[in-house]
Amino acid sequence: MTLTDSGSPVELSTLLVVGVIAAAPDGMASVGQVATALEVAPSTASRLVARAEVNGMIVRAGGGRDARTTSLRLTPQGAALHERGLAFRFARLRAALAAFTADQRHQLADLLTRFADGAAGDGRAP
Known part of the structure; x- marks a missing residue:
């Protein structure tokens, strides 16, 4: 499964840039913020x-x-790509987790949270 825009594959870097701008509080970001x-x-x-x-x-x-600064904002095409990208990722996650029980999904979420916390900090387990 590949995310496309007008039939062409979308580069991950473009999706990441679009995601940063979409997440900005006012919908605008600078190159430095990206x-x-x-x-x-x-x-x-x-x-x-x-x-x-x-x-x-x-x-x-x-x-x-x-x-001296330039703000970046999404075009309607960029906003649509962001929404399709979210839907694409959620669909992939749903498919990957379909065989998991509710308990297994909760356990995975707990472990991923611990992993993310460790990766964001000094790397030591909590």
């Missing part, structure tokens, strides 16, 4: 943003009071 969220160098984030822009998923807008 870099921070994706944990990549600003130059890498700039390339990823340019790719998403060329594909029509985002547009650049003036940064408001600071003319």
Whole structure:
């Protein structure tokens, strides 16, 4: 199963950039915020943003009071891609978990939470 846009496969990096902007409180983000969220160098984030822009998923807008900054926002096509991406991931998760019992799903959730907490911190188990 592959997520597509107009019949073409969508690159994961484009989906990630779209996700960062969609998650921003006001629906706008800077290249620096994309870099921070994706944990990549600003130059890498700039390339990823340019790719998403060329594909029509985002547009650049003036940064408001600071003319040196540019805000990124989703186009209608980018917002639709974000929604399809969420639906795609949820469908994959539902299919992967279909054979699990409710207890097994709860146990997996607990273990994944512990894993995520450890990965976000110093790596030591709680």
